[in-house]
Amino acid sequence: MDNYLLDDYILCSRLKKEKQKKSAVKKDFEKQLIQLDKLEDELLRKRSALPLVPLATPYQKGWERNFVLREDIARSKEALFYKTVLEKINTVQYSSDKAFKKKKRRKKKACLCRKTSNCKRVFRIRMEKFKTSIDR
Incomplete structure (x- = not known):
């Protein structure tokens, strides 16, 4: 009889089985992840809604590259001509890194290649205008 009461008590007490406990833990963890995701979205919205503050001294990130006249040519007789041509x-080229490299995909692999630095193309019409401006 004692055994009968114990079995009856177990059936009525709604004790959770091991599988139910594991699924409850997983559901709770997923609910926490959903709450964290909602909180992250809310914080990102608030951050993007913040007003921009002007800086006292503005700055720019990155590197700038351009052509410069060499010292020996700058000291020569025709320095003015070369300076105006230049x-x-x-x-001017801008890059985020000092090496001036860009990503290039080759066969599904990204490798860094050097950026080429080119001058502006000079056409005959521009050259004629340029000659007249130097002669003056």
């Missing part, structure tokens, strides 16, 4: 054909 001002007309010079180009």
Whole structure:
């Protein structure tokens, strides 16, 4: 009879089985992840809604590359001519790293390749205008 009461008590007490306990733990963990995701979204929205503050001294991240006249040419007799030519054909490049490399995909592998630095192309019409501006 004693055994009968114990079995009856176990059936009525709603004790959780091991599988039910594991599934409850998983559900609780997933609910926490969902709450964290909602909190992250809310924080990102609040962060993007913040107003921009002007800086006292503005700064720019990255590197700048352009062509410069060599010292020996700058000291020569025709330095003024070369300086004006360089001002007309010079180009400026910007890069986030000092090496001026860009990613290039080759056969599903990304490798870093050097960026080429080119001057502006000079056409005959531009050259004629350029000659007249130097002669003045």
